[in-house]
Amino acid sequence: MSSKKPTIKDVARLAGVSFKTVSRVVNNEAWVSDDIKTRVQAVIAQLNYQPNRTARLMRTAPFSLAFVYDNPNSHYVIEMQNGILSQCRQKGFELVIHPTDSHSGQVLQELTTIIGSNQVGGVILTPPLSENRELVQQLLAQQAKVVRIVSGSAPPDDLCPTIYVDDEQAGFSITRHLLTQGHRRIAFLGYHKDHQSSLGRYRGYCAALHEAGLTVSEQLVITGDFTFDSGVAMTEQLLQRGDKPSALFGCNDEIAAGALFTARMHQLAVPQDLSIVGFENSPFSRQTWPRLTTVHQPNAEIAAKAADLLIGLMLESEQHSEHCGFELQLVLRDSVSLLS
Amino acid sequence: MSSKKPTIKDVARLAGVSFKTVSRVVNNEAWVSDDIKTRVQAVIAQLNYQPNRTARLMRTAPFSLAFVYDNPNSHYVIEMQNGILSQCRQKGFELVIHPTDSHSGQVLQELTTIIGSNQVGGVILTPPLSENRELVQQLLAQQAKVVRIVSGSAPPDDLCPTIYVDDEQAGFSITRHLLTQGHRRIAFLGYHKDHQSSLGRYRGYCAALHEAGLTVSEQLVITGDFTFDSGVAMTEQLLQRGDKPSALFGCNDEIAAGALFTARMHQLAVPQDLSIVGFENSPFSRQTWPRLTTVHQPNAEIAAKAADLLIGLMLESEQHSEHCGFELQLVLRDSVSLLS
């Protein structure tokens, strides 16, 4: 009943052919007569034969790729994962997820291990790891294929295929949206000098203010990271001060949700007393009250594209750097008021 | 510069020993002289040699396990994943994530493929797949190791090691909490006849009402699934009716958040006009306003335990069924009022 898994030789024996012929049928190679092909396929079905991936892997390049991330945002990770997985399944690849700590200084070693042991043939790097040029180079030096996702309006260099997401443009759009609604004192929450997405969004914010003839007030730019708790803390800090803003640009939806929460604590009605916008269009932003006006970031699509490029790279051995840019669209909802 | 990856034979040549001896050093086998051991280790370090996992896998049992789930809840999946991953890393195992659609009828075939091709040696099954007794049996028949996570106060059978989570007990506790706060008309949102967790929580809800001498009103038990949107729809349905409840038990935090949202739309203050409780203690439940009273479900811990059991099973070949139960604790926050 529960016998050993059938091998290619078992199939061969039963079909009365050499095991190489079975291999040909399995891999859909040319020059197999239809006669034998059907016969072999019948036996394969009968025995329920499945080629052993491990053994196959010994003769071929690895068909696993790693998704490397350092990001506490569940929605982000899941969306990315799903996007990558959709491509992997289509093309028979496997996904290895690799959450890591970019500050530990161990990332290179960790990745070296999984690459060196042939566990994966390529990696998808997300911010902030993707911004580490040296890391990319060292992975490349290990003959690994690399695709990275970065913030920017163009790829920073030609090291490897790159997906770039135009945070600046989107930061500009959403800030201008607040301006057209009459807001003049707009705070920026989540500035972080080491965080490219934050900086891009900040540049867009500044550009929009300048275009409207306004100057950027340092008072209104608050430093913090991309979490709910940080959003709460930054908003507290802001509201403590005298001259309150009429609108608030959260660098991502979690910060914005933190701001929403804090506004609520201070008996401020959103959007009547304070307008708030977020960034990312995570499911979360549809589930707050009021629903957040935000920027749609198509994570699953971005990830799928990254996986697509990486798999292309892994299949053809040529290392031609193809890039791909994403523009982000405004999503208007209920957290912004029209100032008269 | 970028030469081929070193193999065990390269190490052997450089160290002047047979490659078998190197294998012994790598695997920490007995009967290697300290002298040679250090010499070999030096060469390993020098060449930066990493054993090829794929080749090793050809001679050993697979050390990958699959996390199989059909659940749209990002927080849940991420917490589970992290819990499993923590164990995998500790013990040198690999994780294959396998989201699937339990209604497609393809699950068995999908899992058969990844098991049959030696991609994984074991699987962790979560609800609702873990409740499918036949599926478990068929996986077992394929010599796969299985650990399942189910809802219940005891394992349903001895098929395989089982993690059981006492939803009934927790549903009872949280309902009783509402009762002690003076609530009498308590709605139950998210009843689903095919969903064991829902049923468990429902049974707890009923038991608490009975204990308080109340009867369960069909009017107050609303069927739906475990999503925000369903929570909105169910709350709408409930509020449409004449006789409104004073409290509302959402079968998970997302339902509760949907209820919160809808209450807000209807100008009902929570908890003053309506109390709401959730279930799961997802990060989400701390980020709503007001923060949700809920039940803590230690997903990462549960998942880690499951991985631990599964890895144990994969290492020792004996199939002894060890089980493990989890009790759930109430988390009191701000979404329940004291009714006078």
Add this chain to the structure above:
DNA sequence: AAAATTCATGTCAACGTTGTCATATTTTTA
């Protein structure tokens, strides 16, 4: 009708490990 070409199949060596067994050396025991 012989030679060349295409098609169909088979043989055998790899891939980089681990397991089995044999052998050489050292240490212990009788």
Add this chain to the structure above:
DNA sequence: TAAAAATATGACAACGTTGACATGAATTTT
């Protein structure tokens, strides 16, 4: 001090596949 046991090492097969090459049959070309 010879025999036995323990220790240390190596030779070689095996895992299940794919790739390089060989071979034989059928078909086309000259």
